[in-house]
Structures are given as C-alpha cells and as structure tokens.
Amino acid sequence: MIELGLSRISRLVQQSTLSWKAIHVAGTNGKGSITSYVSGLLAAAGVRCGRFTSPHLIDRWDCITVNEKVVEESLFRQVEKQVKERDQLLGLGSSEFELLTATAFEIFHQENVEVGVVEVGMGGRLDATNILSNVLVSVIAKIGRDHEAFLGNSIQAIAKEKAGILKTGVPCVVDGTNETNVLRVLQSKIDELGINSTIATPDVAISRFPKLASLFRDLDLEPHQQTNISCATLALQKAFERIQLQKNVDDLVPMLSDIRWPGRLQFLSIESLVSRTNPVLLDGAHNGQSAAVLGRLVDRKLRQQSQSVTWVVSISHGKLWSDILESLIRPGDKVAVTAFGPVEGMPWVKATDTEMLATELRAALGVSNVESFGPDIHGAISWAASSANEGPLVIAGSLYLVSDIFRLLREKQ
Numbered sequence: 001m002i003e004l005g006l007s008r009i010s011r012l013v014q015q016s017t018l019s020w021k022a023i024h025v026a027g028t029n030g031k032g033s034i035t036s037y038v039s040g041l042l043a044a045a046g047v048r049c050g051r052f053t054s055p056h057l058i059d060r061w062d063c064i065t066v067n068e069k070v071v072e073e074s075l076f077r078q079v080e081k082q083v084k085e086r087d088q089l090l091g092l093g094s095s096e097f098e099l100l101t102a103t104a105f106e107i108f109h110q111e112n113v114e115v116g117v118v119e120v121g122m123g124g125r126l127d128a129t130n131i132l133s134n135v136l137v138s139v140i141a142k143i144g145r146d147h148e149a150f151l152g153n154s155i156q157a158i159a160k161e162k163a164g165i166l167k168t169g170v171p172c173v174v175d176g177t178n179e180t181n182v183l184r185v186l187q188s189k190i191d192e193l194g195i196n197s198t199i200a201t202p203d204v205a206i207s208r209f210p211k212l213a214s215l216f217r218d219l220d221l222e223p224h225q226q227t228n229i230s231c232a233t234l235a236l237q238k239a240f241e242r243i244q245l246q247k248n249v250d251d252l253v254p255m256l257s258d259i260r261w262p263g264r265l266q267f268l269s270i271e272s273l274v275s276r277t278n279p280v281l282l283d284g285a286h287n288g289q290s291a292a293v294l295g296r297l298v299d300r301k302l303r304q305q306s307q308s309v310t311w312v313v314s315i316s317h318g319k320l321w322s323d324i325l326e327s328l329i330r331p332g333d334k335v336a337v338t339a340f341g342p343v344e345g346m347p348w349v350k351a352t353d354t355e356m357l358a359t360e361l362r363a364a365l366g367v368s369n370v371e372s373f374g375p376d377i378h379g380a381i382s383w384a385a386s387s388a389n390e391g392p393l394v395i396a397g398s399l400y401l402v403s404d405i406f407r408l409l410r411e412k413q
Contacts, residue, residue, distance in 0.1 A: 006126060012098060013101075018105060018134060020116045021116070021134045021239075022134060023117045023139065023239055024132055026141065026165045027120075028145075028162075029144055029224075031119050031139075032261055034141055036051070038235060041232070041233070041255060041259075043067050044252050049116065050066050050108040050116040051119075052118045052119060052129075054097065056403075061077075064076065066108075076103065079107050079110065087102075096346065124161055124164040125160075126161070127165075129165075136239040136243065137239050138167065138170055139173045139174075140175065141228070142227070143182045145288065155179060159182040159185040168193045173234045174198070174231075177201065202223075208234070208237065208249075209253055210250060211253040212230070212233065212250075212253055215253055216229075222296070233249050237249045263402035264283060267279040270405075273408055273409065276393070282394075282395045284396070284402045286316065292327045294327070295328045298392070298394060310391065311393075312401075314337070314377075314400070316349060321360065324397055331367060332367075334370075335370045336380035336383050337361070339352075358371065377404055
C-alpha cells in the first residue's frame, strides 16, 4: 500500500553514492512530458543522462532510461535484487515505489549518469524521490486535484505538498498556467526559501528561445504542450548554467520535434489488433484536468461537422468517473467500457466495475450506445472499431489501460 515518508528511503539509499546531479519534476499533469523533453534535450547536448518516471508503461524497468534507452532487464533485476536484500537486512519494509526509486538511483550511479531527470511519484514533500540532495533545478508542472486522500482535499493543500520539492539554493521553474491559488502557494514557498524562480509560459520561453515560435506553429501543438515545452527548455537553461555547460538551448529546440511521450495525445495504428485502417487517438487522461485537455483536442480535431466519437474507456476504482468522462463524452457517442488488468507492483490498483460504469454513463450523460466488456480489452476495441466504422475512435481514462493496449500491440509484433 501507499505510505508516504522519507525515513525508509533515507536508510535504503544511505549506502548508495548519489554521484549524479538531478533535475526534479513535480506536478499533477505534464510532468512526464517535461521529463521526456528535458532528458531528450540533455542527450542531444551530449550529456549522459538518466530518466526515472512512474508508472512504467509496459515492463517495470521501462521507467528507467539512460541516454534515452530503456535499461536492460538483466541490469534492472540485478540492482533490484541488491536493493531488496538491503531492505530486508535493515528490516525496513520499504514500499514498491521506494524499492524502485532506490533501484533507479543506484543504476544511475553504476551507469555513470551525469544528470538524472527524476519525476515525483506522488505529491513531493514526502515522496521517495525527495531524498535527492544534489538538485540543479526543480520544476513544478500543472497542479490539479488528484490523490486527495494523501495530499489534501483542496488545491492549495495539494500545491503545498508539491512545493515540498523546492530547496534552498536550488532555482525553480513553475508552470505559469496554474490557478492563481496554486501560484500564490508556490510563490509563498519560493519567497520563504529565497530562491530564484521563473514562471514559465510560452511567451516567456519564446522570448529566450526564438526558435520555439516556429516549432509551436509547425507542429500545431496544443496550449498545454507548448507550456510543457516551455517549462522544459527554461529548466534546461538553468541546469546548463549551474553545470557551466556552454550550450545554447535555442540551438537544441529543433530536436524537440523528434521527442515523443507515448500514450499522451498519441495517434497510432491498431491494425494488427482489428480491421481498422485509420489510426486511433490514445491518451492516458486519468483526472479532470487532463481529461479537459483531451476533450478540447477531440472537439477541435475529431468532431468535424458535429461528428460522433467512439470511445474505449477504463477508470481506476476510487476516482470520480464524472470528473474524467464528462469532459469527453457527448450524447450520440458510442462507448465501450472495459477494465485494465492487474498492475505489477501495485496490487491495490483496480479498475472500476464496468457494468456499474456503463449504467452510470447511460443515466448521467444520456449516452444510449454503451457496452460493458469487463476485462476483455480486445473485445472492447473490436466492438469500438466496428461501431466507429473508420470514424473517430479514442482510447482513454487510465494510464493502465494505455499500458495494456501497448502490451496487446507488442504481442502482435
């Protein structure tokens, strides 16, 4: 189960050498994309970099990369075994995420990583990754309401927990599109610590890195994607300054067009699974804020001439399904409700009952064409592909559903 705190991880990594410097990224939405952009640009600049994100996408070790390549399974299992033995010897009873964090940090050391880009797992103040000491720059992405049982039931309380990664003497970059109440909490912490800060917006980033203007235009990026890139480039500039690396971030901007964060607003082919030629839109939107972003993109790009959309959805048990799906689904849409499978390392994570969710969708959103498929994800996709008839098809509602889709596709390779 989830139990936040730094006492176990402190003892677990005390025998490891944190020989690398870090860029630490917290937030509710966008932190995965930001870490991907930062590590991709670091690699392009010739810096040996590591990246640690969560949750994993397909395999447990794919959340750890070195120079943009997933670590070898053999290395992961070897280091993980050492970490688990240490945990047992010390009698710590560390959580799965603490063990994984310690494994990632030790791999970075063994692989001679210069800069590790580390995504917070949950919150910030008491998250296992907050054991980091040699931080170049802290980044706080868009903050929304999520994990309220652990972080607080107000946006201000959640922001305070996220602000816990900020450290004296370490500059920070903050997503400037955050709510006013969030920015006020973060600024209070920044003032308390007396640290250098940059409030990141596309305009601020373009003023420093002019090549971003054409990149945003040519790639037709959504506003939140522009802001995530702004956070990443501004943070990278601060990191370069602190390690005295004479690199111009603006010269690296064109490389951004080649960086992808799988499962986020991703169009991909599922032709190996079903008889459908057109790509589907896959997105791990799993809270109200990220769902609203997805909904705006669907409305702008897929609902031409009021065209209906077909959905395959799964929601984690305990989340308010209405916060997610009310931003996405419209009367006249077709919906296949399914359940993602067991999540390795997180046995407490379950999918919402599909029959119950289907019933709620029919009653609350006025969607008549809803089918429940239980754990039969392939069946849900087949029905959706047939119902869509090459029209718009979106798979969303959970990162764990995204992971299951990728596994199904891998099996067909």
